[in-house]
Amino acid sequence: MDHGFATIPLPFRRLPEPDMEARAQEFASSLAQRRSVRDFSAEPVPLDVLRSCIAAACTAPSGANKQPYTFCIVTDLSIKRSIREAAEREEYLNYHGRMPEDWVRELRPLGTDYNKPHLEKAPALVVVFRKSWEPEADGTRARNYYVAESTGIAVGMLIAALHHAGLCCLTHTPSPMDFVGRILGRPEHEKAYLLLPIGYPAEGCRVPDIQRKPFHELVVEYPEKPGEPR
Numbered sequence: 489m490d491h492g493f494a495t496i497p498l499p500f501r502r503l504p505e506p507d508m509e510a511r512a513q514e515f516a517s518s519l520a521q522r523r524s525v526r527d528f529s530a531e532p533v534p535l536d537v538l539r540s541c542i543a544a545a546c547t548a549p550s551g552a553n554k555q556p557y558t559f560c561i562v563t564d565l566s567i568k569r570s571i572r573e574a575a576e577r578e579e580y581l582n583y584h585g586r587m588p589e590d591w592v593r594e595l596r597p598l599g600t601d602y603n604k605p606h607l608e609k610a611p612a613l614v615v616v617f618r619k620s621w622e623p624e625a626d627g628t629r630a631r632n633y634y635v636a637e638s639t640g641i642a643v644g645m646l647i648a649a650l651h652h653a654g655l656c657c658l659t660h661t662p663s664p665m666d667f668v669g670r671i672l673g674r675p676e677h678e679k680a681y682l683l684l685p686i687g688y689p690a691e692g693c694r695v696p697d698i699q700r701k702p703f704h705e706l707v708v709e710y711p712e713k714p715g716e717p718r
Contacts, residue, residue: 523695525656528610528687545646551634562613572607574667598696610685617678657686
């Protein structure tokens, strides 16, 4: 069938099943050690490593292959400070009335509040923007598809790539986030999606002793059709 676009052979290499299982278990075990970090060292990160992690994220599947996102790398201290100050203003309002009390109560054991020093201390911030549309040369708008889903998949791949490369990060989503686009001077069709402070953990860094849900609570397998006797 002619789809109207060129095709190439799939560069796929099938692995022996024992190798597949070993690689899958190794990757799962590695990611099980990943934790969100709020206490960062000020030590700079290798920017080429960070760029390679973002390049990996940009290989993520996206609606109609539109790749509806922009990744901004921020290392300038004054810009990071401006982002922190604006984020803390919004977060203060969130923790003092915007968020329901039960939400604030759920966050309390994690030790989070409106103070966000990691936005300034982390050596790098990656700000992710989603793009619902993009401008065409003739001034019209080209629509993008499955924007939130596509951006979320790319961010997930970025987080995994950062951990694989030996870096730590934290997902941060102050709401509202319009201030980020203003500070960075991004165009109107880009809307802030996520802030990722990235770096090394500070010496003596500690994280909450959380437990993830067991596998059987998160995964349902259907060896037979639903409703059939087993």
